[in-house]
Amino acid sequence: MVVFSQLNENQKCAVEDKHNHIRIIAGAGSGKTRVLTMRIAYLIEKMNVLPYHILAITFTNKAAKEMKSRINEMLSDKGVGCHISTIHSLCMRILSEDIVALNYPRNFTVVDADDQKQILKEAYKLVGIDKKEYAYGSMLDYIADNKYQSINPSKAMEYTYGEPRLINKAKVFAYYQERLEKMYGLDFDDLILFTTRLFDENPVILEKWAKRFHYIHVDEFQDVDKEQYKLIKQLSSFHNNLYVVGDPDQTIFTWRGADVNIITNMDKDFKDLYTIILNENYRSTNNILSGANSVIKNNKARVEKDLYSNNGAGDRIIHKTCFSEAAEANYVANQIIKLRNDGYNYRDFAILYRSNYLSRDVEKVLLENRIPYVIYGGLRFYERMEVKDILCYLRMITRADDLALIRIINTPRRGIGQKTIDAIQEIANSQNMTMYEVLKAGLYPKNKDTFDHFVKMVEKWRNDVQTLDLELLLKEVLDDSGYRTMLEAENETERLENIKSLLDDIKEYSEDYPDSTLDDYLQMISLYTDRASEQVYDSVNLCTIHSAKGLEFECVFVIGLSEGVFPSEKTLSEGLKGLEEERRLAYVAYTRAKKLLYVTESSSFSYVLQSSKLPSRFIKEIDSAYIEHVDDRVSPISSPIFDEDVVINTRVNKEPKDDMYRKGDIIIHKIYGEGVILSNDNGVVSIAFPHPVGIKKILASHPSIRKKTKDDYS
Ligand code: ATP
Ligand code: MG
Numbered sequence: 001m002v003v004f005s006q007l008n009e010n011q012k013c014a015v016e017d018k019h020n021h022i023r024i025i026a027g028a029g030s031g032k033t034r035v036l037t038m039r040i041a042y043l044i045e046k047m048n049v050l051p052y053h054i055l056a057i058t059f060t061n062k063a064a065k066e067m068k069s070r071i072n073e074m075l076s077d078k079g080v081g082c083h084i085s086t087i088h089s090l091c092m093r094i095l096s097e098d099i100v101a102l103n104y105p106r107n108f109t110v111v112d113a114d115d116q117k118q119i120l121k122e123a124y125k126l127v128g129i130d131k132k133e134y135a136y137g138s139m140l141d142y143i144a145d146n147k148y149q150s151i152n153p154s155k156a157m158e159y160t161y162g163e164p165r166l167i168n169k170a171k172v173f174a175y176y177q178e179r180l181e182k183m184y185g186l187d188f189d190d191l192i193l194f195t196t197r198l199f200d201e202n203p204v205i206l207e208k209w210a211k212r213f214h215y216i217h218v219d220e221f222q223d224v225d226k227e228q229y230k231l232i233k234q235l236s237s238f239h240n241n242l243y244v245v246g247d248p249d250q251t252i253f254t255w256r257g258a259d260v261n262i263i264t265n266m267d268k269d270f271k272d273l274y275t276i277i278l279n280e281n282y283r284s285t286n287n288i289l290s291g292a293n294s295v296i297k298n299n300k301a302r303v304e305k306d307l308y309s310n311n312g313a314g315d316r317i318i319h320k321t322c323f324s325e326a327a328e329a330n331y332v333a334n335q336i337i338k339l340r341n342d343g344y345n346y347r348d349f350a351i352l353y354r355s356n357y358l359s360r361d362v363e364k365v366l367l368e369n370r371i372p373y374v375i376y377g378g379l380r381f382y383e384r385m386e387v388k389d390i391l392c393y394l395r396m397i398t399r400a401d402d403l404a405l406i407r408i409i410n411t412p413r414r415g416i417g418q419k420t421i422d423a424i425q426e427i428a429n430s431q432n433m434t435m436y437e438v439l440k441a442g443l444y445p446k447n448k449d450t451f452d453h454f455v456k457m458v459e460k461w462r463n464d465v466q467t468l469d470l471e472l473l474l475k476e477v478l479d480d481s482g483y484r485t486m487l488e489a490e491n492e493t494e495r496l497e498n499i500k501s502l503l504d505d506i507k508e509y510s511e512d513y514p515d516s517t518l519d520d521y522l523q524m525i526s527l528y529t530d531r532a533s534e535q536v537y538d539s540v541n542l543c544t545i546h547s548a549k550g551l552e553f554e555c556v557f558v559i560g561l562s563e564g565v566f567p568s569e570k571t572l573s574e575g576l577k578g579l580e581e582e583r584r585l586a587y588v589a590y591t592r593a594k595k596l597l598y599v600t601e602s603s604s605f606s607y608v609l610q611s612s613k614l615p616s617r618f619i620k621e622i623d624s625a626y627i628e629h630v631d632d633r634v635s636p637i638s639s640p641i642f643d644e645d646v647v648i649n650t651r652v653n654k655e656p657k658d659d660m661y662r663k664g665d666i667i668i669h670k671i672y673g674e675g676v677i678l679s680n681d682n683g684v685v686s687i688a689f690p691h692p693v694g695i696k697k698i699l700a701s702h703p704s705i706r707k708k709t710k711d712d713y714s
Contacts, residue, residue, distance in 0.1 A: 004038070004042075007031075007034075007035070007038065008031075008280060010276070010277075010278055010279075010280075011031050011034070011035050011038075011278060013276065014035045014039070014276045014278065015035055015038045015039045015042050016042065017274065017276065019272065019273075019274035020240045020241050020242070020272060021240070021241075021242050021266075021270040021272055021273045021274065022242070022243045022244070022273075022274050022275075022276065023221075023244050023245075023246075023263065023266055023267075023273055023274070023275045023276070024036075024243075024244070024245040024246075024275075024276045024277075024278060025245075025246065025247065025248070025263065025275060025276075025277055026245070026247060026276075026277055026278035026279065026305070026307075027247055027249065027278075027279070027281060027305045027307040027591075028247060028249070028250060028281065028283070028284075028292070028307075028587070028588070028591035029281040029282060029283025029284055029289075029309075029552065029591055030278040030279065030280060030281050030282070030307065031278055031280075031282055032219070032245040032246070032247070032278065033063075033067070033219055033245070033550060035245065035278070036056065036067075036217050036219055036243065036245050037067050037070050037071060038074075039217065039243065040054055040056060040067075040071055040079070040082060040084075040215075040217065041071055041074045041075055041079065043215055044071075044075060044078060044079055044082075045074075045075060045078070049214060049215060050081070051078070051079055051080060051081035051082040052081045052082075052083075052212070053212065053213060053214035053215065054082040054083065054213070054214070054215050054217075055082075055083045055084075055090070055213040055215070055216045055217065055235070056082065056083070056084040056085075056216075056217040056218075056219070057085070057086065057087050057090060057216075057217065057218045057219065057232070058084065058085070058086055058219050058220070059086065059219060059220040059223060059549055059550065060086065060377075060547070060549070060550070061085075061086055061089070062376070063219065063220075063550050064084050064085050064086060064089075067084050067219075068082070068084050071084075083213070087192065087224075087228050087231070087232075088188060088191050088192070091191040091192055091194070091195040091231075092110070092191060094195050094198070094209060095108065095186070095191065095194055095195060095198070096108075098198060098202075098205050098208075099194065099198065101198060101201070101202050101205055102194060102197065102198055102201075104184050104186075104194075105184055108184045108185065108186055109183055109184060109185040109186070110185070110186055110187075110188075110191070111180060111183075111185040111186060111187045111190075112187075112188075115185070116140060116176075116187060117136055117490075119175075119176050119179050119180070120136050120139055120140070120172065120176065122175070122179070123171075123172040123175035123176055123179075124172065126175060127168055127171045127172055127175070129168050129172070130489075131489045131490055131491075132489045134168065134169070134172070135489075135490065135491030136490050136491060137491045137493075138491070139169065139172060142169050142173065143172075143173050143176055143177075144189050146173060147189055147190070147193060148189065148193070148226075148227060148257070152177070153170060153173050153174035153177050153178075154174075156169075156170040156173050156174075157170040157171075157174070189227075192227050192228055192231060193227060195231055196227060196230050196231050196234065199231075199234045206234055206237070207238060209235060210234065210235055210236070210237050210238035210239070211238050211239070213235055213236070213239070214239045214241060215239070215241045215243065216232065216235055216236045216241060216242050216243065217243045217244070217245075218232060218242075218243070218244045218245070218246075219245055219246075219550070220245075220246060220250075220549065220550060221244035221245060221246035221262070221263050222246035222247055222248050222250055222251045222258070222260055222263050223246075223250075223251055223252065223253045223258040224258065224259070224262055224263075225256070225257035225258055225259055225262075226257070226259055226262070227257075229259075229262050233269070242270075244263065244266070246263045248260050248263060248264055248302065248303065249296050249299075249302060249305070249584055249587055250549070250584060250587065250588050251581070251584055252545075252546060252549070252581060252584055252585050252588055253546075254577075254581050255581070264303075277305075279305065279306050279307050279308065280307075280308060280309065280310065281307050281308065281309040281311075282309070282311070283309075283311075283552050283591070283593075283594050284309060284311065284314075284591060284593055284594055284595075284597075285309065285311045285312055285313060285314025285315070285594070285595060286308075286309050286311065286312065286313045286314060287313055287314050287315060287316050287317060287597075287626045288314065288317060288590065288591070288593050288594075288595075288597045288626075289307060289308075289309045289591070290623065290625070290626050291317045291590060291597070291622045291623065291626035291627060292586075292587050292590035292591045293307065294621060294622055294623035294626065295583060295586055295587060295590065295618055295621045295622055296583060296584070296586075296587040298583060298621055299580045299583050299584070300576070300580070301580060314595060314596075315595070315596055316626055316627055316628045317590075317597045317598070317599060317622060317626055317627045317628070318596075318597070318598045318599070318627075318628050318630060319598075319599050319600070319615075319619050319622075319627055319628065319629045319630065320598060320599075320600045320601075320630045320631075321600075321601060321602070321603060321615065321629070321630070321631040322600065322601070322602040322603075323602060323603060323604060324508070324602050324604040325361045325504065325508075325560075325602050325604060325606075326361050326364075326365070326508055327602060328361065328559060328560075328600050328601065328602040329361035329362045329364065329365040329559075330365055331600060332351060332362060332365070332557050332559065332598070332600065333362075333365040333366060333369050333371060335557070335598065336349055336371060336540060337369070337371070339555060339596070344554060344555065345538050346371065346372055346373075346538045346539050346540045347537075347538050347539060347540070347541065348553060348554035348555055349540045349541065349553060349554070349555050349556075349557070350540075350541040350542075350543070350548065350551070350553040350555070350556045350557070350592060351373075351540065351541070351542045351556075351557045351559060352542075352543060352544070352545050352548050352556060352557065352558050352559070352589050352592065353542075353544060353545070353558070353559050353560050353566075354544065354545060354560060354565060354566035354568060354585070355494070355497055355544065355560075355565070355568065356378050356384075356494060356497070356498065356544060357381075357494070357497035357498045357500070357501040357608065358501075358559060358560040358565070359375065359378075359380075359381050359542055360381040360498075360501045360502075360504075360505060361505075362542065362559060363380060363381050363382075363542070364381075364505075366540065371540055372538065372539040372540065373539050373540040373541070373542050374539045374540075374541060374542065375542045375543060376541065376542070376543040376547045376548075377543060377544070377547040378543065378544065378547070381498070381501070382525060384495075384498050385495070386483075386487065386492075386495040386498050386499055387498055387499070387502055388407070389407065389408055389411055389483065390474070390477070390478070390483065390499060390502060391522065391525060392404035392405075392407040392408045393408050393477050393481055393483070394474070394477065394518060394521075394522060395522060396408070396436065396458045396461070397458065397461045397462050397465050397473075397477075397518060398518055398519050398522060400434060400436035400437075400458070401434065402425070402428070402434055402435045402436075405434075405435050405436050406421055406435070408481075409421065409454070411483070411486075412481070412482045412483060412485075412486040414450050414454070415447070415450060416447065416450065420444075420446065420447060421435075423444065423446075424438055424439065424444050427443055427444060431443065436455075436458070439451045439454065439455050440455050440459075457480050457481065460480070461473065461476065461477060461480070464476060465517075465518055469510055470506045470507075470509065470510045470516075470518060470521060471503060471506050471507040471510060473518070474502070474503055474506050475503065478499065478503075483499075484496075484499065487499065493570075497608050500607040500608045501607070501608065503607045504606065504607045504608075506521060507607075509521055509524070512670065512704070513670075513703040513704065515703060516703055520703070541553065545558075545585050545588055545589045546585070548588065548589065548592050549588060551592055552592055552593075552594055553592055553593065553594065554593075554594050554595050554596065555593065555594075555595060555596040555597075555598075556589070556590075556592050556593035556596070556597050556598070557598045557600060558586075558589045558590065558597070558598070558599050558600070559600050559601075560600075560601065561599050561600065561601040561615065561616040561618060561619050562601045562602070562606070562609075562613035562614060562615065562616055563613070563614045563615065563616050563617060564609045564611075564613070565606070565608070565609065565613065565616070566582065566585075566586070566616055566618065567579055567582035567583070567616065567617070567618070568582065569609070582618075583618065583621075586616075586618040599618075599619050599622070599627075601613065601615050601616065601619070660700055660707070661677045661680050661685050661700055661707070662677065662680060663677055663678065663679055663680070664676065664677060665677040665707060665708075666707070666708040667685075667687060667705050667706065667707055667708060668705070668706055668707075668708050669687070669689065669698075669704055669705050670704045670705075672689045672696070673689065673690070674689075674690075674708065675687040675688055675689040675690075675696075676688045678695065680700060683699060683700045683701065684697055684698070684699055684700065685697070685698055685699075685700050685705075687705070
């Protein structure tokens with residue numbers, strides 16, 4: 001049953017309003033999604049509308065799933081049959097029924113990002129151009145722009161006006177389009193474009209769909225683009241019932257074509273448009289809400305909103321400065337453990353970041369502390385393709401096992417195909433050797449130059465590992481292998497960031513454990529990947545801010561809030577527009593929090609930025625009344641994460657030397673300093689450190705501890 005008492009007066013009016021065209025403009029957490037969901041339930045339960053006649057468009061699949069389950073909860077099975085999905089899924093549904101009218105088969109292929117790149121590769125070869133000069137990303141933008149402006153390849157060629165660079169681009173576009181057409185393939189933009197064209201050219205089909213959807217609802221309307229808007233208008237053209245909700249301050253997809261003017265100027269398209277404003281925030285405490293508002297106020301291009309909350313003042317936003325990214329991650333884990341002891345569940349926490357590469361340190365600390373976590377819309381750090389590739393390169397130096405070799409022998413491309421790999425493997429099996437040994441011994445007769453060069457490169461690293469520190473070795477691997485150049489050539493910014501983050505990782509590791517070897521490092525990493533696939537219901541949530549849209553959590557940590565990271569350097573170079581979009585992103589991030597909000601950053605050197613870091617302006621812009629600053633950089637000893645009964649740190653590197661420590665021995669820990677062994681229990685030693693560290697349990701084999709020697713006394 002729909003319980004309307006759970007709505008305030010304004011929201012209730014919004015649910016029941018009878019206007020045909022309704023726009024709800026309201027700030028974060030004011031109940032827009034809740035009202036939209038309730039409205040659907042209301043239409044079904046009170047207005048006897050058939051679910052089949054209701055359409056709701058959400059921004060993500062996750063949001064669609066949540067909305068469906070909310071409606072099913074309220075109406076039992078009476079709500080089944082509503083079409084609730086993203087706009088792309090809706091198009092897929094429409095096209096799979098009616099694309100035949102455009103002379104395409106029903107089982108058309110959806111072309112994803114990887115397929116697109118494959119097609120570009122072919123095109124570049126044919127046109128005779130290089131990805132170093134024509135980055136894939138900008139080529140895809142060029143293609144999308146043309147398509148969105150209905151410019152076909154021959155028109156695009158006309159518009160080149162003989163300019164050689166543009167001619168090459170137009171040629172690639174022509175190949176791309178032809179290739180797609182031949183395979184009956186549709187890229188994501190096509191899904192929308194084909195549907196609007198289908199409707200433009202086939203009024204009967206349009207009428208069929210427009211007649212089906214009596215009531216159309218769109219959540220997150222501030223992030224629709226022009227073509228999507230056209231589609232929405234087409235679909236609502238018969239019954240004229242359109243209900244949109246959005247917050248212009250949360251437009252964060254302009255870079256993908258979103259246009260905030262669509263929601264703000266909608267009254268020009270619909271003269272009868274009725275606008276409803278919701279101004280009570282139900283999500284956050286006042287400190288969080290006012291803090292977020294004080295940031296977004298700095299945007300010039302916006303309409304001021306009057307949002308208040310009755311949730312009480314709550315705790316102030318906490319700003320924490322740490323001396324390194326690892327310390328920042330430790331701090332976050334520390335707080336999670338403390339708050340969990342106070343009654344929070346893991347699922348109440350979200351750790352949000354501007355870019356994917358920022359998850360690395362946090363993931364490590366969570367794994368070390370056995371805190372379960374899930375990453376939305378992305379892979380765990382050590383599972384990312386480029387990170388795995390590079391780790392396999394490093395394995396060539398230590399073990400040169402077949403799996404590592406197979407993974408990287410043709411990445412970057414060296415003209416080695418599956419047949420060659422199979423042939424080498426066969427020789428290896430018959431000779432009882434590894435594949436690398438076969439290559440090194442010159443037992444494979446073909447591709448001699450390529451393999452000689454490859455072996456020479458690996459042997460050089462094997463030699464250098466004796467003298468170089470791990471960070472320099474990794475840099476050498478990235479350069480010699482051509483891996484870094486490959487990513488640069490393909491303009492793979494995100495992958496490059498992950499690689500730089502791996503450089504930071506190995507650097508931190510060698511600083512923490514100066515005596516460790518490459519093998520130690522790789523073993524340590526394998527500990528992090530082992531438990532990677534565990535699915536636990538009660539998990540901490542990790543995701544980029546873009547993926548956190550529409551969601552809410554009791555406690556939010558926004559990490560990596562350094563100038564150049566967030567706001568990102570790239571957007572800063574785009575001027576005021578870029579900066580304002582970043583600020584909206586900060587607003588989205590802060591307003592995900594219900595009770596507690598932490599903004600954290602660190603001052604260490606960053607490979608990604610190539611400099612030391614400073615706090616983000618989005619921290620400074622939080623009004624001082626709502627924020628508390630904590631800075632632990634004076635003392636490098638972070639407070640202990642563990643209570644006495646937990647084994648700290650799973651970075652196990654060496655065989656346990658169980659009997660090395662005895663009760664009463666004095667040891668030295670790399671970070672905590674001097675301590676006394678209290679007991680040694682099968683290789684796990686309890687050590688008492690001076691206040692504030694206390695008692696820790698550590699593996700006897702852990703490289704961070706050693707016995708105090710005579711030299712230490714002198
Ligand atoms: P965003 O802009 O982030 O998408 P929103 O405007 O869609 O936010 P909702 O997610 O719908 O906001 O609501 C925020 C929170 O407030 C939810 O937990 C929702 O259940 C709760 N809420 C909304 N209205 C009320 C109400 N009248 N009484 C109690 N709780 C409410
Ligand atoms: Mg919402």
